[in-house]
Amino acid sequence: MRTLDAGLEAHLREDATTICHCWRLTLKNGTVLGFTEHDQDLFFAATLFLAASGFFSSGFEAEEGLAASTNEVVGGFSHDAISEDALAAGEYDRARVEVFLVNWRSPEQHQLLQVYEVGEVSREGGGFAAELRSVTHRLSRPQGRSFTRRCDAIFGDAACGFDPHTSGFFATGTIISVESDTRLLVAGVDGFGDGFLSQGVLRFESGNLAGLSFDIEANAVAEGGVRIDLWLPLERLPEAGDQFLLTAGCDKAFSTCRTKFSNHLNFRGFPHVPGADFAYSYVDGESVHDGTPLFK
Incomplete structure (x- = not known):
C-alpha cells in the first residue's frame, strides 16, 4: 500500500x-x-x-x-x-x-x-x-536466448567478447560536407575498405548532434574523402568540422565472425540450424548420416 x-x-x-x-x-x-x-x-x-x-x-x-x-x-x-x-x-x-x-x-x-x-x-x-x-x-519482452543461425550477442558486449575499439575496427574522423540527410562525406577513416563499416555505428563527439549515435548502412571511398551512408535520415544536420567516432559493425553471421573479427570461438549463434525449407523436406535414402552437418 x-x-x-x-x-x-x-x-x-x-x-x-x-x-x-x-x-x-x-x-x-x-x-x-x-x-x-x-x-x-x-x-x-x-x-x-x-x-x-x-x-x-x-x-x-x-x-x-x-x-x-x-x-x-x-x-x-x-x-x-x-x-x-x-x-x-x-x-x-x-x-x-x-x-x-x-x-x-x-x-x-x-x-x-x-x-x-x-x-x-x-x-x-x-x-x-x-x-x-x-x-x-x-516483463513482456522475450527473455533468454534465441536459437537462431545468427549470433544473438550484442556486438562488443561480454557475451561477444570482442572489443570494438580494437585497432583497425574504429576511427575518429571529421565531417567534410553533408551531401544529404543520409549521406556524409568525411575525413580520417581512409583505412577501411568499401562496406567494412556496414552495420557499424557513428557517434558524434561535437556539434549539435554530440552524444547521439546513428547506424551505418555503407561506406565507400569517394573523391575528397569517404562517403558514409546512414540507415535513417538525420533530423538535424551536422556541420563541417564536427568530430565523430565510428566503429565497424557485425551482421551476426558466423562467416563474418570468423573472417572479419577472428572471434568465432565466441560466436553465440547456431550456424547449422536448418531453415524452414530444409526442416520440412522429405527424407531420402541417398544422404550420408555420418555425423557431419546436413545443413551448411
Missing part, C-alpha cells in the same frame, strides 16, 4: 485543494529536466519544474496485477528543452519519467505517483504526443 506524504494527505482531505502534476525526466545522457502543468515554476526534490513547458497529461490506463499501465503527455514545442529537433533526434527515447502529485502552494508536499519510460513519440504540426510506459512493460 502506498504511504502518502502526511502534509499532502491532510491537504487532500480539505474541501478545496491546490494540486497539480509534475514530470521529472532523466535522459539517457544523464540530463534531468523538470516540467509542470502549473502556471508557475515549482522547486522540490532538488529539481526545478518549469511552467509553460508544453507538458500536460492527456490519458491514463491502468490494470490490476503486472499488466503494464500507460500514460500519455502531449503539448507544443513551447520550450527550448522540448524542441522538435530534440524529439526527432531521439534524445527523449527510453527516458525515465517520474510523475508527481504536488501541492503547488507548498511544493514540499508532493507524492511520487508512477515511474515510466518514454515509448513511442509522434509529431504533428507544432505539437507532440509521447507515450509513457510503466516499467512493467519490460
Whole structure:
C-alpha cells in the first residue's frame, strides 16, 4: 500500500485543494529536466519544474496485477528543452519519467505517483504526443536466448567478447560536407575498405548532434574523402568540422565472425540450424548420416 506524504494527505482531505502534476525526466545522457502543468515554476526534490513547458497529461490506463499501465503527455514545442529537433533526434527515447502529485502552494508536499519510460513519440504540426510506459512493460519482452543461425550477442558486449575499439575496427574522423540527410562525406577513416563499416555505428563527439549515435548502412571511398551512408535520415544536420567516432559493425553471421573479427570461438549463434525449407523436406535414402552437418 502506498504511504502518502502526511502534509499532502491532510491537504487532500480539505474541501478545496491546490494540486497539480509534475514530470521529472532523466535522459539517457544523464540530463534531468523538470516540467509542470502549473502556471508557475515549482522547486522540490532538488529539481526545478518549469511552467509553460508544453507538458500536460492527456490519458491514463491502468490494470490490476503486472499488466503494464500507460500514460500519455502531449503539448507544443513551447520550450527550448522540448524542441522538435530534440524529439526527432531521439534524445527523449527510453527516458525515465517520474510523475508527481504536488501541492503547488507548498511544493514540499508532493507524492511520487508512477515511474515510466518514454515509448513511442509522434509529431504533428507544432505539437507532440509521447507515450509513457510503466516499467512493467519490460516483463513482456522475450527473455533468454534465441536459437537462431545468427549470433544473438550484442556486438562488443561480454557475451561477444570482442572489443570494438580494437585497432583497425574504429576511427575518429571529421565531417567534410553533408551531401544529404543520409549521406556524409568525411575525413580520417581512409583505412577501411568499401562496406567494412556496414552495420557499424557513428557517434558524434561535437556539434549539435554530440552524444547521439546513428547506424551505418555503407561506406565507400569517394573523391575528397569517404562517403558514409546512414540507415535513417538525420533530423538535424551536422556541420563541417564536427568530430565523430565510428566503429565497424557485425551482421551476426558466423562467416563474418570468423573472417572479419577472428572471434568465432565466441560466436553465440547456431550456424547449422536448418531453415524452414530444409526442416520440412522429405527424407531420402541417398544422404550420408555420418555425423557431419546436413545443413551448411
